[in-house]
Amino acid sequence: MSRVRLCFSPAPVHVRTARLVGVAVARRAGVAEELLDEVRLAIGEACTRAVALHRQYGLRDQVVVEMSDDNPYTVLVTDRAPIEAGLGLAALPPDELANESLTDEALTVGVGFALLAGFVEDLQVRPVAEGLGTEVRMSWPVVRR
Amino acid sequence: MELSLATRTVAEHTVLEVGGEVDVYTAPRLRERLIELVEGGARHVVVDLGRVDFLDSTGLGVLVGALKRLRSAGGSFGLVCTKEPLLKIFRITALDQVFPLYETVEAAVAGSSGSSTGAAPDTPGSRAAGPPQAGEPPRDADPGSGA
Numbered sequence: 001m002s003r004v005r006l007c008f009s010p011a012p013v014h015v016r017t018a019r020l021v022g023v024a025v026a027r028r029a030g031v032a033e034e035l036l037d038e039v040r041l042a043i044g045e046a047c048t049r050a051v052a053l054h055r056q057y058g059l060r061d062q063v064v065v066e067m068s069d070d071n072p073y074t075v076l077v078t079d080r081a082p083i084e085a086g087l088g089l090a091a092l093p094p095d096e097l098a099n100e101s102l103t104d105e106a107l108t109v110g111v112g113f114a115l116l117a118g119f120v121e122d123l124q125v126r127p128v129a130e131g132l133g134t135e136v137r138m139s140w141p142v143v144r145r
Numbered sequence: 146m147e148l149s150l151a152t153r154t155v156a157e158h159t160v161l162e163v164g165g166e167v168d169v170y171t172a173p174r175l176r177e178r179l180i181e182l183v184e185g186g187a188r189h190v191v192v193d194l195g196r197v198d199f200l201d202s203t204g205l206g207v208l209v210g211a212l213k214r215l216r217s218a219g220g221s222f223g224l225v226c227t228k229e230p231l232l233k234i235f236r237i238t239a240l241d242q243v244f245p246l247y248e249t250v251e252a253a254v255a256g257s258s259g260s261s262t263g264a265a266p267d268t269p270g271s272r273a274a275g276p277p278q279a280g281e282p283p284r285d286a287d288p289g290s291g292a
Contacts, residue, residue, distance in 0.1 A: 012170040037230050044201050048169040104206050111238045112202035118237035 001070040007062040010054035015047045018065050022075055029073040030142040038119040039075075039140060045112045046077035046136040052109075053081035072122065072139040080133040147171070149196070150178050158254045159187040164196030167204030175204065179211040188220035191253040200231055205240060212244065221257035225250050 004025050008014035022043035023036050031039060043065070050063040061080040068074040096102060096110075116123055116136070124137040148171035149164035159182055167175055182190060192208065194200070208224065215222045223245045226232060235241040247253035 012168075015169050016166070040199070041201065041234070044168060044199075048201060048203060051169065104210055107209055108202050108206035111205050111240070114238045115202055115234065 001068060003069065004067040006065040006067075008065075010051045010059065010061070010063055012048075012051060014063075015044055015051060018047045018063075019044045022065065022067060025067040025069060026073050026140065029069045030071075031073050031140050032143045035140055039073075042116055042119045042138055043075055043077070045115050046075070046138065049109070049112055049116075049136070050077055050079035050081075052105075053079050057081050071142040073142055074137065074139040076135055076137050078128060078133055078135045080128075080131070082132055083127045083134060148174055150175065152178075152182070155191070155250060156254050158189040158191050158257070160191045160193055160250055160254075162193045162196065164198075166199040167197055167207075168199060168201045169203040172201075172203040172207045176207045176210065179207065180214070183211070183214050183218065183220075188215065188218060189257060190215055190220065191223045191225060191247075191250055191257070193225040193250055194231060195225060195227065197226075197228070197231060200234060202238075205234070205238060209240070209243065223247055223253040223257045225253050 004021065006018055006021050008018065019040050023040045026036060026039045027033075047063060047065065053059075054061065054063065059080055064076075064078040066076040066078075068076075116138075120138045120140075122137075122139040125134060126137070127133070128135050147165050148167060149162075151162045153160050153162070161178065161182065163175065165171070179190070179192075190211065192211070212222045225247050226235070227248050232241070232246070235244065235246065245253070245256060247256055
């Protein structure tokens with residue numbers, strides 16, 4: 001097993017880099033080609049969420065993405081935002097998505113969670129072991145070693 | 146691939162062709178362009194996602210914002226999308242029940258003419274509206290803003 005660790009300042013421009021690295025490692029690990037679009041989207045959503053939380057709370061801490069070249073291929077995205085914010089995720093029902101009173105931020109968070117839940121069978125969102133923050137853990141099966 | 150944006154007019158509809166990646170970094174540019182269009186008087190807007198390679202929740206949020214903005218202005222908003230990965234995103238988020246989705250610009254123009262949107266068409270079949278109509282007029286604007 002090998003690991004790839006990526007740390008980046010909480011800026012939107014770096015989310016694309018995280019997606020590219022995450023997919024490259026997934027491909028090398030042996031994740032099926034037909035799953036790579038989902039891997040790319042899920043890593044992007046998890047990183048977008050972390051960046052948004054850091055910016056919301058004015059945090060300069062880096063967002064950390066750890067990829068484990070193992071079976072299953074596992075990606076861990078860690079933020080340092082207050083736990084109550086990080087765990088406040090909820091998918092939105094269709095009739096609320098176009099609700100006039102729904103803020104853009106709430107909409108994006110709800111849609112982002114729906115994408116994570118929809119594209120990642122093995123998804124966990126939990127507090128970090130020490131200090132503030134949450135970690136999003138995602139994994140996909142490896143088909144060839 | 147960077148975001149590219151280009152507008153043209155088809156039968157009183159403003160068609161915004163989007164290409165590249167629409168994500169947390171590029172979505173603000175898409176939002177700005179859509180706001181410019183509405184503030185400039187566009188009331189019937191079709192966004193063609195045919196050249197979009199990647200679309201995330203931020204981009205979806207921008208599209209919903211445009212839908213709401215046009216709906217409140219008495220206008221219409223439709224999306225052209227045939228790429229299965231993108232359609233899957235709309236299905237998973239249930240936004241396929243919010244946006245009118247079409248296979249071609251012509252179908253979008255025909256489907257939303259003179260009517261305000263805000264709910265998806267009743268049947269999936271409306272997504273594949275009829276054959277292309279008369280030839281499209283030449284572009285009257287092509288201010289692509291890709292960087």
